[in-house]
Amino acid sequence: MPEGPEGPEGPEGPEGPERRGRGRTTLLIAGAVVLGLVAGTCTGYLIQADREPTKLPSLSQPTLPQAKGPAPEPLSAAQDRQVKTEGDLRKLLLTKPKGAKEADWLGDDGWMDLAAYADSYEKPEEVFGDLVGDEFRRAAVTGWSEGSTYTVELRLVQFRQEETLAAADYCDNNQYWAEDEDSTDSWPVPGTGTGMAYVHRKADTKPGYLPLYSAEAHAWRGDVSMEIWVYGSKSIPKKKIMDLAERQMERL
Template identity: 70%
Template sequence: MEVEEPGGATRGRRRGRTTLLIAAATVLGVVAGTCAGYLIQADRDPTPLPSLSQPTLAQATGPAPEPLSAAQDRRVKTDGDLRKLLLKKPAGAKGADWLGDDDRWLDLASYAELYEDPAGALSDQLGDDFRRAATTGWASGDKEVTIRLIQYRQEESLVAADEASDGQYWADKEASTRSWAIPGTGDGKAYVHDKPDTEFGYLPIYGAEAYAWRGDVVMEIRVWDTKPLTKKTIIDLAERQMERL
């Protein structure tokens, strides 16, 4: 119940005298119990503490373990020549003219030029601690393939995973697109775009792409053809390339 004060203000109900007496008795009981506890403890013998010394552990004997081989330690491979991890050009295919010189290294500026906004891509890649990239490609009939491996320093975050996810995001946004998981990659994905790019005077161009990552390396694959591309084409390329990382 609340009492109306002059001027329209209200105030809460006051505590009664009985409540204050009970509170005072409770405080006195706590104080008395505490004092009694100290007196009982004072009459007891002190409890001995456990020894601070610990038993000496026996040193393992035998030869030191052998270092991991390149097949077991992937850093041995990815810290070496990144170009050696790229898929080899298939027999009968010709080298890609669009790759320019044959050293297959792709510097940061050249990689940024592959984006619709090169200046923005350059800034983003610098912020993501771009380390290096290697590329290869070939043409077989009307089909063209480009593969890129991009490596990051990853001193503060898993940039490679984010970069692969970003590629997947944009691939998913294209109309008439089918996608599949790349076996053995966890979250790698491959895409086939069933709607071709068309331009007057030219044959329609169909596309497929794949994105995955392992450790600090991102894999990007792009395929173009004048005929519709299949799931098998892009999945096979992606699986074989990821097996080399």
């Protein structure tokens, strides 16, 4: 006779009753556990009801003595760095020295927007995307030329810094590339923590052009990264780049 639904693999086969029996046993055990939990909980309530209420600690705190003397004066705008950097960044830039000529390559308003700042790098497309991700806010710029010997450019680049410390990161990046150049001397800028100044002793030479020497300085404070670039037809003295860097950082 052929095996049908009630055969070896059906509900009445060898495995069918065993599975059903195990299910009923599990259900009974589970019911006993629930009853046990309910009984235990009820017993706990009865025991707690017969006890005296536990006294809770006082919520009041001891009164702390107040410091004596007048309240401290608030910082002035000159002392509060945040007040400085939330204002017009252009006012924090160094002014051109007497006798120097204003740089006509920087525009008229003293601001450098995101596109213009990215364009100052060798790969502006990549830098543009990085600046957007790093929350570039604004950049103030100034510069001048001193006769036919030197040109100077200073930038204060500010970031929103809601996610990362971008000002420090960009300062570190600029320092990395400055140190990577051959024949470069470097010195810490006093009072800046990690600020550095660099003089590149090897001139950049191109056919049809005079040799071009350069120096630079990079430091940061808060959400502002400082960049200084000096170019000249002869080697830049250490004193020149250090003086610019120290005086500019004193204004931040």
